[in-house]
Amino acid sequence: MGRAPCCDKASVKRGPWSPEEDELLRSYVRSHGTGGNWIALPQKAGLNRCGKSCRLRWLNYLRPDIKHGGYTEQEDRIICSLYNSIGSRWSIIASKLPGRTDNDVKNYWNTKLKKKAMTMHQPPPPQPQPQQQHYHPHRHGAGGRVLLVSTPPPPPPALQSQCVPSMQPSPASAASSAVTTASGDTCSFATMYPPSPSHPQSTTFAGYTSVSAAQPSPLAELIYRVPPPTAAADCWTSGVALDDVFLPELIGSGGDFPNGDLFGGFGQLLQDRSSMELSACYLLPNPQSEIWAAADHVKPAGLCHSLT
DNA sequence: AACTACCTCAACCGCGTTGTT
DNA sequence: CAACAACGCGGTTGAGGTAGT
Numbered sequence: 001m002g003r004a005p006c007c008d009k010a011s012v013k014r015g016p017w018s019p020e021e022d023e024l025l026r027s028y029v030r031s032h033g034t035g036g037n038w039i040a041l042p043q044k045a046g047l048n049r050c051g052k053s054c055r056l057r058w059l060n061y062l063r064p065d066i067k068h069g070g071y072t073e074q075e076d077r078i079i080c081s082l083y084n085s086i087g088s089r090w091s092i093i094a095s096k097l098p099g100r101t102d103n104d105v106k107n108y109w110n111t112k113l114k115k116k117a118m119t120m121h122q123p124p125p126p127q128p129q130p131q132q133q134h135y136h137p138h139r140h141g142a143g144g145r146v147l148l149v150s151t152p153p154p155p156p157p158a159l160q161s162q163c164v165p166s167m168q169p170s171p172a173s174a175a176s177s178a179v180t181t182a183s184g185d186t187c188s189f190a191t192m193y194p195p196s197p198s199h200p201q202s203t204t205f206a207g208y209t210s211v212s213a214a215q216p217s218p219l220a221e222l223i224y225r226v227p228p229p230t231a232a233a234d235c236w237t238s239g240v241a242l243d244d245v246f247l248p249e250l251i252g253s254g255g256d257f258p259n260g261d262l263f264g265g266f267g268q269l270l271q272d273r274s275s276m277e278l279s280a281c282y283l284l285p286n287p288q289s290e291i292w293a294a295a296d297h298v299k300p301a302g303l304c305h306s307l308t
Numbered sequence: 309a310a311c312t313a314c315c316t317c318a319a320c321c322g323c324g325t326t327g328t329t
Numbered sequence: 330c331a332a333c334a335a336c337g338c339g340g341t342t343g344a345g346g347t348a349g350t
Contacts, residue, residue: 015344016318017319055337103319111316
């Protein structure tokens with residue numbers, strides 16, 4: 001038994017909005033505001049529409065500061081950076097793009113940006129990796145959770161990914177990237193990336209946390225296989241770091257993570273996210289400002305301590 | 309010109325969260 | 330504290346537009 005509908009769908013108009021309806025809604029909101037009650041608004045405004053529909057129309061289309069289309073490369077980078085880090089939190093991503101709505105960003109990602117990223121990433125032919133085991137499932141616990149413990153493969157030189165070339169594998173960091181919790185959970189980073197040229201103060205991590213499947217997700221694969229830095233493929237190496245667009249709000253006014261709980265602020269934000277497969281950390285010079293975009297019930301001691 | 313396939317994006321749907329009583 | 334109402338969000342759908350044949 002589902003929830004009761006918010007309005008009588010049989011008696012309200014649905015589908016595309018007419019210019020007259022737009023004008024009714026626009027003029028009503030301009031003169032009265034939304035009144036904090038979208039359900040009551042259509043009746044007051046003389047609209048035969050569901051309140052949710054009015055809200056959506058206003059927020060996604062009629063609001064005066066809305067921009068449509070014409071995404072800049074900078075906006076692309078922000079979307080990619082944030083998507084890589086927090087996944088499909090479109091409202092959060094859109095909040096970093098003035099004039100953009102979550103619906104617009106979501107559509108843009110789904111129809112254009114994702115394809116752009118994927119087409120620039122052609123999976124390499126499978127090659128034996130005798131020195132490294134890239135995906136090493138560990139099964140533990142009663143639930144049979146599978147963890148992917150990864151070490152970075154040598155980056156395929158021919159690959160390009162528009163979203164991730166700023167992420168450069170660092171073998172030195174990968175060696176110590178795995179951590180194990182007291183309960184046996186394992187969390188490891190696939191790669192650690194040096195600072196981008198435009199953001200020398202920031203370092204980027206990307207990696208995996210526990211997932212419930214034996215194979216990495218396509219996006220994890222995309223992030224995982226990263227081209228080495230080359231001048232030709234450097235179009236995204238100036239990718240916007242999260243500390244520019246995101247971190248201040250995440251860490252809030254306090255900004256300090258307690259010692260030994262480096263990801264407290266971000267973990268709280270993401271704690272309800274149960275199926276995120278891909279994780280990314282953006283590290284600042286001050287280790288206390290590290291953030292960890294991950295979830296899925298992994299609590300490696302120290303690093304991912306406060307995620308769930 | 310006609311048809312088909314593909315793409316875009318506005319709108320809908322349902323669920324989780326938050327606020328109110 | 331429970332029940333309810335409304336909001337907000339993310340996933341999905343489908344109509345309309347465009348490109349290709």
